[in-house]
Amino acid sequence: MHDIQSQFAKNIIGHAPIQLKEGGVAFAPSNIALCKYWGKRDTALNLPINSSLSISLGSLGTRTELRLLPETSDSPSVYLNGQLQSHDSSFAKRIASFLSLFPQFGKRCFEVRTENNIPTAAGLASSASGFAALVMALDDLAGWGLDKKKLSMLARLGSGSASRSVYDGFVQWHAGSNPDGSDSFAEALSKPWPEFRIGILKISDAPKKVGSRDGMNRTVATSELYKSWPQQAAADLKVIRAAIAERDIQTLGKTAERNALSMHATMLAAWPPLIYFQPETIEQIHKIQRVRSEGLEVYLTIDAGPNIKLLFLEENEAAVAAAFPGLQIILPFG
Ligand code: DP6
Numbered sequence: 226m227h228d229i230q231s232q233f234a235k236n237i238i239g240h241a242p243i244q245l246k247e248g249g250v251a252f253a254p255s256n257i258a259l260c261k262y263w264g265k266r267d268t269a270l271n272l273p274i275n276s277s278l279s280i281s282l283g284s285l286g287t288r289t290e291l292r293l294l295p296e297t298s299d300s301p302s303v304y305l306n307g308q309l310q311s312h313d314s315s316f317a318k319r320i321a322s323f324l325s326l327f328p329q330f331g332k333r334c335f336e337v338r339t340e341n342n343i344p345t346a347a348g349l350a351s352s353a354s355g356f357a358a359l360v361m362a363l364d365d366l367a368g369w370g371l372d373k374k375k376l377s378m379l380a381r382l383g384s385g386s387a388s389r390s391v392y393d394g395f396v397q398w399h400a401g402s403n404p405d406g407s408d409s410f411a412e413a414l415s416k417p418w419p420e421f422r423i424g425i426l427k428i429s430d431a432p433k434k435v436g437s438r439d440g441m442n443r444t445v446a447t448s449e450l451y452k453s454w455p456q457q458a459a460a461d462l463k464v465i466r467a468a469i470a471e472r473d474i475q476t477l478g479k480t481a482e483r484n485a486l487s488m489h490a491t492m493l494a495a496w497p498p499l500i501y502f503q504p505e506t507i508e509q510i511h512k513i514q515r516v517r518s519e520g521l522e523v524y525l526t527i528d529a530g531p532n533i534k535l536l537f538l539e540e541n542e543a544a545v546a547a548a549f550p551g552l553q554i555i556l557p558f559g
Contacts, residue, residue: 229269230382231326233406237378241369243329247292249366253357253390254286255343257423257534259481259526260462261488262385262398263454264445270406271381274445275458278397278414278465279389280423282343283557286354286390289362290338298334299325306340319352323359323383329367349425349532356383357390377411386437394558395469397462417558418472422542424523424535425553428505435499437529443495450494457487478524478536485526492529503531516548523548 262277294302301324303310303317310317324335339358343349360380364371371379373391377398381388389396392413401408435443444451461484468477492499506527513525513535523537523545535552537545546552 226269227322227325231328233270234326234379234382236407237375238329238369238371241367241371244368245293246366246368248290249362249364250288250290251358251361251365252286252288253354253361253387254281254283254393255349255351255354256281256386256389256396257349257526258386258389258528259477259536260458260465260484261528263441263458263488263491264451265385265441266400267404267406268442270409271385272406272409273385273398273400275455276398276400276462277386277389277458278395278462279386280395280421280557281390281393282349282423282555283393283559285343285349285555286341287351287358288340288342289355289358291359291362291366292336293330293366294334294336296334297332299332301335301337304336304338307338319383320359323356324363326382327363352384353386353390356380356387359383360387361391374410374412378406378409381406381409381411397466414466414469416470418469419556419558420472420539421474421557422535422537422539422545423555423557424537424545424549425555426509426525426533426535426549427551427553428503428509428531428533433501433530435529440492440495440499440501440529443497443499444491446495448491448495451491454487454491458484461487474522474524474536474538478522481526481536482524485528489527499529501527501530506531506533509533512548521545521548 256279258277258279260278262273264274266272266274300312303320341351357380376391377388388398388411395414396411398411461480464480526534
C-alpha cells in the first residue's frame with residue numbers, strides 16, 4: 226500500500242524541480258459535501274466509487290507550517306494548535322505516514338505545525354483541510370509549483386475529502402474510472418453564491434466509535450442498500466450542479482438532504498449496522514421538517530457523525546438563527 230501510494234505521488238510530481246526553501250506554509254478550508262463521497266473502489270490509491278460535490282468553508286480550516294530540521298529522524302515533530310503531539314498519537318502517525326510517501330527529502334526530520342481554526346466543538350472534520358494544507362505546504366517548501374488538480378490528487382492519498390479542500394467555493398471531485406487513479410481529481414465550480422449560508426447544529430463532540438473510513442468500507446462490504454447508492458449519487462450530483470448554476474436553493478437543499486439521508490440509509494443496512502445519529506439528531510431532523518412545513522426555507526446535511534449542518538440563504542438567516550439557538554453560522558464566500 227505504501228509503495229503504491231509513493232509511486233503514485235512520484236508520478237504526480239514528475240520532473241518538477243526541487244527548490245527547497247527553509248519552510249513552507251499553506252491554508253486550506255474545511256469542506257462539507259452536498260453530494261457525499263461514500264465508498265472506495267481502491268483503498269490503496271483512495272479512489273472513490275462515486276463523484277462528490279462540496280462547499281468549502283471560507284476562512285474556517287487548517288493552516289500548516291512545515292520546516293525541514295537539520296537533524297535526521299523517521300518521525301516528524303508534530304504540533305497541533307501549539308501542542309507537541311506524541312509520536313504514538315493517531316494524529317502524528319497519520320502525518321508521519323503521509324510524509325513518508327515523499328522520499329525526496331531523505332531522512333531529514335520535518336517539523337509540522339498545524340493550527341485548526343474550526344471550533345473543535347463544532348464536530349467538523351479536520352482531516353480534509355488538514356491533508357490539503359499539508360500537501361500545499363509541502364509544495365511551497367519543495368517549490369514544485371504543482372497545479373491545483375495535482376495537489377488535489379496528492380491530498381486524496383491522505384483523505385478522500387481532502388482532495389476537495391484545495392479549492393474555495395463549490396467543488397466537484399470526479400471519481401474517474403482509470404485503475405491508476407489518473408482521472409480522479411477535484412475541480413472548482415466557478416460561480417460563487419455569496420448569499421449561501423451553512424449553520425452548524427452541534428449535537429455532540431464525543432469521538433465517533435467508527436470513523437468515516439471504516440464506516441464506508443463496512444457499508445460497501447455488507448449493505449444491500451449500497452447497491453443503489455452509486456446511481457443515486459450520480460443523479461443527485463447532476464441536479465445539485467444545475468441548482469448551483471441556477472441559484473435554486475429549494476432544489477439544492479432538497480437534493481442534498483435526500484442525498485445525505487440516503488447515505489445514512491446505506492449505513493443502517495450495513496452489518497453491524499452503523500447508526501451515527503444520536504436521539505437529539507432525530508429530534509432536530511423532525512424540528513427542521515416542522516419549521517420547513519411552516520414556511521422556513523432550510524435544509525440539512527449530515528456526515529458520518531451526529532451533528533447537523535443546515536443549508537439556507539442570507540434572507541432567512543435571522544429566522545433560522547432564531548429557530549435554532551446557538552447555531553454557528555458560516556459564510557462560505559466571506
Ligand atoms: C461522510 O474523506 O474522511 O464526510 O478517504 O477514508 O479519509 P477517507 O474518508 P473521508 O470521508 C468523508 C465521508 C463523508 C462524506 C464526504 O465528505 O464526502
